[in-house]
Amino acid sequence: MFYTPVVPPRPQRTPSQDIVPEVLAAALDLIATEGPEGLTVRALARRAGVAPMSIYNHFDGKNGVLDAIIIDGFNILASESDTTLNDPRENLLAGSGAYRTFALEHRAHYTAMFLHQFVGYTPSPDTMYVAAKGFEILAGQVQQCQQAGLFADRLYPDVAQQLWAAVHGYVALEIFGINFASDRDKVFYDFVGSLLRGLDSPNA
Amino acid sequence: MFYTPVVPPRPQRTPSQDIVPEVLAAALDLIATEGPEGLTVRALARRAGVAPMSIYNHFDGKNGVLDAIIIDGFNILASESDTTLNDPRENLLAGSGAYRTFALEHRAHYTAMFLHQFVGYTPSPDTMYVAAKGFEILAGQVQQCQQAGLFADRLYPDVAQQLWAAVHGYVALEIFGINFASDRDKVFYDFVGSLLRGLDSPNA
DNA sequence: CCAACTATAGAACGATGTTCTACACTCCTG
DNA sequence: CAGGAGTGTAGAACATCGTTCTATAGTTGG
Numbered sequence: 254m255f256y257t258p259v260v261p262p263r264p265q266r267t268p269s270q271d272i273v274p275e276v277l278a279a280a281l282d283l284i285a286t287e288g289p290e291g292l293t294v295r296a297l298a299r300r301a302g303v304a305p306m307s308i309y310n311h312f313d314g315k316n317g318v319l320d321a322i323i324i325d326g327f328n329i330l331a332s333e334s335d336t337t338l339n340d341p342r343e344n345l346l347a348g349s350g351a352y353r354t355f356a357l358e359h360r361a362h363y364t365a366m367f368l369h370q371f372v373g374y375t376p377s378p379d380t381m382y383v384a385a386k387g388f389e390i391l392a393g394q395v396q397q398c399q400q401a402g403l404f405a406d407r408l409y410p411d412v413a414q415q416l417w418a419a420v421h422g423y424v425a426l427e428i429f430g431i432n433f434a435s436d437r438d439k440v441f442y443d444f445v446g447s448l449l450r451g452l453d454s455p456n457a
Numbered sequence: 458m459f460y461t462p463v464v465p466p467r468p469q470r471t472p473s474q475d476i477v478p479e480v481l482a483a484a485l486d487l488i489a490t491e492g493p494e495g496l497t498v499r500a501l502a503r504r505a506g507v508a509p510m511s512i513y514n515h516f517d518g519k520n521g522v523l524d525a526i527i528i529d530g531f532n533i534l535a536s537e538s539d540t541t542l543n544d545p546r547e548n549l550l551a552g553s554g555a556y557r558t559f560a561l562e563h564r565a566h567y568t569a570m571f572l573h574q575f576v577g578y579t580p581s582p583d584t585m586y587v588a589a590k591g592f593e594i595l596a597g598q599v600q601q602c603q604q605a606g607l608f609a610d611r612l613y614p615d616v617a618q619q620l621w622a623a624v625h626g627y628v629a630l631e632i633f634g635i636n637f638a639s640d641r642d643k644v645f646y647d648f649v650g651s652l653l654r655g656l657d658s659p660n661a
Numbered sequence: 662c663c664a665a666c667t668a669t670a671g672a673a674c675g676a677t678g679t680t681c682t683a684c685a686c687t688c689c690t691g
Numbered sequence: 692c693a694g695g696a697g698t699g700t701a702g703a704a705c706a707t708c709g710t711t712c713t714a715t716a717g718t719t720g721g
Contacts, residue, residue: 266686266698266699266700267699269687269699289574290577293677293678294677294678294679295676303699304699304700304701306680306681306700306701310698314678367633368574369573369574370492370573372678373494384635388635388637407647408639411638411639411644413637414630414637417626418623418626418627418629418630418636418648419622419626419627422623422624422626423619425622425625425626426618426621431588431592433592434614434615434619435612435614435615440615440618443619447619447652447656448651448652450654451653451654451656454651454654470667470668470718471668472668473666476668497707497708498710499707507668507669508669508670509669509670510668510669510711511667511668513711514667518710519710
């Protein structure tokens with residue numbers, strides 16, 4: 254009369270050390286496939302094969318997951334866009350291209366970092382620190398250009414801000430689906446190249 | 458024994474023709490003061506002094522309110538940035554400045570139009586149409602420049618896209634609070650001017 | 662003055678983030 | 692190898708969200 258199931262119905266518990274990476278992967282997957290609004294605690298736990306409570310035990314709730322994604326994103330962005338070519342101007346062009354590639358290929362990261370304001374989310378101090386470090390990398394590359402004689406009569410943080418604004422604006426409209434350029438890649442490089450050329454001539 | 462209140466406790470019903478403008482004003486006020494996440498149907502009705510059901514009787518729910526805000530925003534933007542100076546290049550510069558002024562002064566409009574993705578919102582066909590018209594105004598201004606000899610070896614929709622990306626990027630970072638420029642106004646005009654100068658020289 | 666219209670209040674439904682509690686599995690220690 | 696501490700899980704609970712429905716009451720035109 255006793256009945257023992259032949260197959261354990263499912264691994265009942267997720268080992269502790271697997272939870273964080275699986276939740277992060279599931280969160281990126283959710284944002285990429287369902288959009289930022291698809292990132293809910295219940296859906297996240299379901300896709301990660303984990304109990305909702307684990308989001309609170311291993312992260313600080315949904316905000317903690319967002320902090321983890323954003324910090325991860327800044328680390329990837331820093332490692333991919335901190336190029337070190339000999340020509341500092343080429344270096345800046347290559348960095349801009351790498352920034353755009355990061356945004357397009359890690360759309361979920363970029364969305365969480367710069368495009369979507371998640372309701373109730375405020376970045377943690379750690380997140381703010383990593384973000385500031387990211388801007389410093391860009392500013393450093395511009396400074397190297399200046400030491401090579403470019404952007405002569407401008408402040409390098411201003412040039413960094415202008416370059417960042419341009420690249421972010423182009424990428425944001427691209428991701429929003431409102432880019433009507435004839436050839437997105439070519440128009441992008443022409444865009445950044447033209448801006449650098451214009452910024453290298455004297456301030457009007 | 459009968460008691461008649463000397464003052465009617467409050468106007469019980471809002472006259473029909475007042476509801477739409479009051480709801481729109483309350484929605485802009487809510488976004489501006491509480492942020493986009495503060496725009497909830499209940500809070501909106503409360504601030505407008507109106508029943509929640511009115512949002513559904515006079516608009517198509519929350520999405521209808523957003524459509525109304527966005528269409529209103531595009532109309533304001535078109536009327537303010539469609540400048541007609543004699544010099545087409547000056548015209549483009551003035552239009553860019555007007556775009557930025559619109560974004561900064563009508564922050565709630567601009568947020569709904571380009572910065573925040575409201576959960577569950579998809580623009581109505583009418584909204585899409587008005588938005589496309591807005592891009593055509595910009596493209597027309599660029600085309601006038603081209604007829605005057607500027608941006609010679611480039612396609613005018615590409616130049617329009619590049620200019621829009623630049624201005625939107627600058628404004629977006631400004632509104633997000635991550636603009637580190639020494640003087641925001643001056644750096645903006647230097648930004649747009651440099652881009653136009655660079656785009657006027659031959660394509661590399 | 663009455664009938665058609667419509668703004669209102671309030672309950673209801675499913676879904677959200679979050680917290681709490683009881684339970685069951687794991688794994689280290691004695 | 693047994694047992695207890697630690698921890699992942701399930702589920703209920705709370706307030707709030709957008710939305711729908713119903714019944715009521717105020718307004719207005721004929």
